[in-house]
Amino acid sequence: MRTTILFSFVALLLVGCDAGPSLEKYFVAHSEDPNYIVMDVSPDILNVSKESLSAADVSAFESFEKMNVLAFKATNKNKALFGIERDKVDALLKDKKYQQLVRFGTGKEGASLSYVGTNDHIEEFVLFANKKETGFTVIRIMGDDMSPTNVVTMLRLLKKSKVDLAQLKPLEQLMK
Template sequence: MKRYLFIGLVSALLLAGCEQKPSLQKYFVENTENKEFVAVDIAPSFINVDKVTLTGEEKAALESFKKINVLAFKADSTNQKEFDAERTKISTILKDKSYQELMKVGSGKEGGAIYFVGEDEHIEEFVLFANKKENGFAVVRVLGEDMNPTHVMNLMSLMQKANVDMEQLKPLQALMQP
């Protein structure tokens, strides 16, 4: 009898310990195969630094960067209700206390915002959320280890001076076309 009680108690604790709240990672996984979305995973190798001399800061930024996940929803006249519903889901997820807002531009209905997960000098994830009713929205997750805002700025600078592998970005071209 004690054995069954023990097994039941452990099972209850395990089930209660599993968080059921939505997260960006779950949202990405759920919508990767959805035909309304374009999903792209970008590896660090898309920044070809073979012929570039890196500064110490750029090396540190590159080493802290693990990958980029992009999930984009292309809006049109036929899917505005779904666009609004999906945008609301993203906004709700980003209101969670684990996502700290770094910067916001535009209004709540159109514009963008940058969030981060972690502590100021030990950031695990940067999130860019941009949306416009006519075009759709995109959520970009920059994943890394011990990143900081300076690393992201150095990474952006590095992308401008290094060769970028555009093949990894091909799926996003459909969003850019009218």
């Protein structure tokens, strides 16, 4: 009886795990690849005192958990790889769990903003931007019960904050 229960539990775990490709798995798989710059950014980057924030600002700030950045720097040596990897990310973002808010650009160059969750309870925003000459960047903004209002508030806070640029140091390589 105990063996049957244990076997059932393990089978449930295996069935429950999604073995397919995902954006999370893509980030992990490329975290050590020299063509990529990978970084995690905490809410501390805003460098703001909660005491100086309004209740709405605090709510927005507390809904933001972290941001993952993955950037592929295109060079003359990896142009073919750039196209392949860009198409992989684009395919991952076509998964039904991602709801596209906006897409702009021409052809295979441009940007898109998608989200996971419902209109009022967003778990994740994904910004995907790419340009043939420079590469592409995927930014995952994860939070707990974010709303579009919280995102707008966070952008406003970002503009008036004293951003901790030390956390963004790895992106300097991409800009060079």
